[in-house]
Amino acid sequence: MSVNWLDLSNPPHLPTLYAHAAAKRKITGNTLPEQGLRCWVLVEAKPLAAFRGVCGLAPGPLLPPTWPQVLAFGLQMQLLTDKHFPFPLLGLIHLTNRIRVLRPLGGVTQLRIGVFVHNLQKHPKGATFDVVTQVDDLIGPLWEADSTLLCKGVELSGDVPQPGTQQPVAMSELTRWFAPANIGRRYARVSGDYNPIHLSAASARLFGLPSAIAHGLWLEARALAALDSHLPKANVELSVAFKKPVRLPSEVILLSSAAGSSGDFQLNGHGDLVHMTGNWRPIS
Template sequence: MSQRWHDLNTPPNLPELYWKAATRRKITGTELPAAGLRHPVSVQPAKLAAYRQVCGFTENGLLPPTYPHVLAFALQMQLLTAADFPFPLLGLIHLANRIRVLRPMGGVGDLSIGVRVDNLRPHAKGAVFDLLTNVDDALGPLWEAQSRMLCRGVKLPGEAPAEPAPNESGLSELTRWQAPADIGRRYARVSGDYNPIHLSAVTARLFGFPQAIAHGLWNKARTLAALGEQLPAANIEIAVDFRKPVRLPSEVCLLASPAGPSGDLRLTGAGGLEHMIGHWRPLA
């Protein structure tokens, strides 16, 4: 069956969407909406430059591999706060993220973004679903992503599948960096993601966190910026699982495989605390 889409005539209004998210706290069902949302976007050089600075990417003529997430964020918010989406947006937990860069992302201007949700299934702590994003340019598919999202408190029939053990052999320390106390606010300004758990200790405590925590996608972006020339520019899949949050401020350590078409990575904190694990692979 072909995917159904709703094409938006006007861009999403983020302040209005945040208000909807803040005033909705109940689970209303267990059926995901069948239709996705689409909308055109344009890359704004000043906003892209600010994102590069916050995440540590150098100017190489290509979009950073994580930047399409920023372009899609408002549309994702629109989908996840719609009346037919059954779960409250605040409280969703981003467990894992997989991106695929299909072609080199150079000279990118006008794009079409599509977002949809799929594959609701049991999880040991509730239920998970996939938030799927695709980006097309004038030549066709350019980039796609799959984010695995957890909603606690949802009861579904069936058994939660076991998570496969990651392969993390042969990793060595590549670099370290500081995640400063204000990185949540700085990343929010370039991404639009003002989730309170990232902004300050005061707002994070409202949701059960003793300190603000770094955005998972900032951790991934900062990691890919550090890997730099180790990664191919296209025909690549980069997948990560988010483990323990990075509390702010703190120092993190990146371990990675040697440069090559395939490799593994691990982001750790004090005492070897595992924040993120992942890999990069060529597309089949």
């Protein structure tokens, strides 16, 4: 698609954007804006080290594959709280996330990040759309991702797209870890994502949840950290689908099946509760 880019001189100011998000509670339309946002950002050592610590990532010369998404968070917030964006940010549900690492994420100190939205689709509960993030270094395209979000209550014409079917894959337990009650606040400090549903039981109850739930992107980063020795460092697509939320605190179990340059994984709770499914594949 053709994107009308608006280039920013500085990354957005998150506290102001949270105020805009809190003020907008109604659906105001059913078409997506065509404007995207771009900005150069610095890769700073201290925030990166804090992110590695919260996500269980070992120090290394390459950026974690989910780190560019953290750097893009402010731009995504500005795009989704703009007056031309039709849906309220609070209440959007993250369904899937797909990352493509085009080249090794090493030796970079500055990145140009661009974000835009597209692919509005009818859904049984409303409508879905994709937030696309593109990252370039001084050489060219380096990394890209798209996240599918659901907005309940949107009315669109047409038929609901039918999801494809997947054959079950045999997997065995790789590791397990405990997600403590404060992990939402800890991840918020390194990612900027202060959604109330993640911060405490009290703030989550304001949105109809019995307890705080873990950030989906923290679960993804933590799982990829455990899978690091199996994952290619470039020319790889990493995909996850978020299923049942992880209520805090709780223990989760990571299952995996690796086969060369491809593999599958799944994050379970106890009693065969599936929280997240995922895979990695070479970019075709």
